[in-house]
Amino acid sequence: MSLPPPPDPGARIPEQAVAPVPVAPVPVAPAPVAVPSAAGYALHRPGAEKPPAVPVVERAHHHFLRTPRGRWWKSLLLLLAVGAAFLVISVLASFALFLDVAVGWVDEADITLDSVPVGPWLFLANNLALAAFIPASMLLQWAITGQRPGWLSSVTGRFRWGWLLRCLAVVVPLWLLVLGLGFLLEPPGEAQLDGRGLFLLIAVLLTTPFQAAGEEYAFRGLIPRVVGSWIPNSGVAFIVGAIPANLVFMLLHGAADLWLNIFYFSFGMLLSVVVWRTGGLEASVAIHVVNNLVALLPIAFLGGLEESFQREAGAAGPEVLISLAGLLIAAGLIVLWARLGKVRRLGAPAAGWVPEAAPAPAGVFGSPVPMPAYGMPPAPVPASPTAQPQPAMPAPSAPAPAPEPAESAPRHGGFAPPS
Numbered sequence: 001m002s003l004p005p006p007p008d009p010g011a012r013i014p015e016q017a018v019a020p021v022p023v024a025p026v027p028v029a030p031a032p033v034a035v036p037s038a039a040g041y042a043l044h045r046p047g048a049e050k051p052p053a054v055p056v057v058e059r060a061h062h063h064f065l066r067t068p069r070g071r072w073w074k075s076l077l078l079l080l081a082v083g084a085a086f087l088v089i090s091v092l093a094s095f096a097l098f099l100d101v102a103v104g105w106v107d108e109a110d111i112t113l114d115s116v117p118v119g120p121w122l123f124l125a126n127n128l129a130l131a132a133f134i135p136a137s138m139l140l141q142w143a144i145t146g147q148r149p150g151w152l153s154s155v156t157g158r159f160r161w162g163w164l165l166r167c168l169a170v171v172v173p174l175w176l177l178v179l180g181l182g183f184l185l186e187p188p189g190e191a192q193l194d195g196r197g198l199f200l201l202i203a204v205l206l207t208t209p210f211q212a213a214g215e216e217y218a219f220r221g222l223i224p225r226v227v228g229s230w231i232p233n234s235g236v237a238f239i240v241g242a243i244p245a246n247l248v249f250m251l252l253h254g255a256a257d258l259w260l261n262i263f264y265f266s267f268g269m270l271l272s273v274v275v276w277r278t279g280g281l282e283a284s285v286a287i288h289v290v291n292n293l294v295a296l297l298p299i300a301f302l303g304g305l306e307e308s309f310q311r312e313a314g315a316a317g318p319e320v321l322i323s324l325a326g327l328l329i330a331a332g333l334i335v336l337w338a339r340l341g342k343v344r345r346l347g348a349p350a351a352g353w354v355p356e357a358a359p360a361p362a363g364v365f366g367s368p369v370p371m372p373a374y375g376m377p378p379a380p381v382p383a384s385p386t387a388q389p390q391p392a393m394p395a396p397s398a399p400a401p402a403p404e405p406a407e408s409a410p411r412h413g414g415f416a417p418p419s
Contacts, residue, residue: 154280155347279345
């Protein structure tokens with residue numbers, strides 16, 4: 001009986017072929033949609049563009065600090081800065097009283113804690129102090145909020161000189177009519193122009209227009225904007241901003257007379273309406289400048305500077321309603337002209353700006369929570385991604401059978417036994 005040949009040590013026994021098991025792809029959840037949020041606008045990453053400091057949706061003049069870059073604390077800081085500037089400027093202007101005493105235009109004995117006579121030098125210093133609010137308001141707004149100075153003048157970003165001249169064409173004839181009626185009711189005395197009167201005349205002509213404009217930039221421009229920036233609704237922001245601003249305007253005139261306080265507050269509120277309906281300070285500046293010039297120019301010729309600043313109880317009466325009537329007519333005509341002439345009263349300089357996507361704050365189970373940004377309309381709520389059905393895992397196929405050897409033999413340790 002012959003034995004089979006010994007196996008070749010280098011030969012390999014064929015392994016059983018195993019079919020590969022297909023693996024279903026694992027579904028990947030879509031990345032969360034970045035929702036513009038207040039936090040996203042506030043963060044500034046290197047290389048990212050800053051949010052605009054001007055409105056991205058149409059806003060009125062008193063609402064112009066509602067911007068993507070705006071923050072509530074910036075408005076508060078701006079309000080405190082305006083108050084500090086007013087105190088500093090007022091203290092500096094008060095030193096002009098010593099000049100009036102030095103030249104003999106004010107008697108030192110008349111100066112008391114309750115009453116300070118106003119001489120030509122103090123009048124000039126007061127005008128210059130109030131005129132300083134034009135650059136101060138612009139620069140403070142620019143430094144704290146990033147909004148350039150021209151945007152305080154109007155919603156177009158500049159002072160509209162052509163519109164100012166048209167407003168003057170309405171106001172000047174009305175105020176000359178009011179002045180004429182006043183002279184008819186109370187004829188003036190003899191006119192004279194001495195050295196004191198000449199100094200006062202030059203001071204009125206050169207500084208009163210800027211003094212009136214400075215008050216407009218502060219009390220109808222910056223302060224209502226600061227207060228209005230905290231309130232989303234434009235109409236409510238106008239009322240809440242205009243009332244305290246004009247109450248401060250009234251109190252700073254230091255009048256103890258009821259009729260004078262009614263006049264100052266009504267004067268300011270009507271000018272606030274004019275600013276709102278015309279989109280800028282030009283019309284209110286025109287009315288204020290003409291009103292002050294008409295009131296002060298006769299004093300240079302007729303005297304009575306000190307008396308014009310005496311505002312104790314009983315200093316005025318119902319006759320102030322005549323001036324208010326003229327103011328109401330002028331304001332109505334200007335607003336009507338602005339509407340018919342399509343004067344721009346709303347502005348959106350950064351319309352179309354799209355904020356850079358920023359990670360949204362996580363809500364329940366990490367879902368993004370949309371948050372409206374400061375000065376932006378509410379962001380749309382992103383639609384939650386729908387769950388995609390996972391494909392069924394295919395059953396693994398049966399392994400292919402191993403090929404049968406030519407001669408079956410028992411295996412021992414992988415070798416055939418010797419025969």
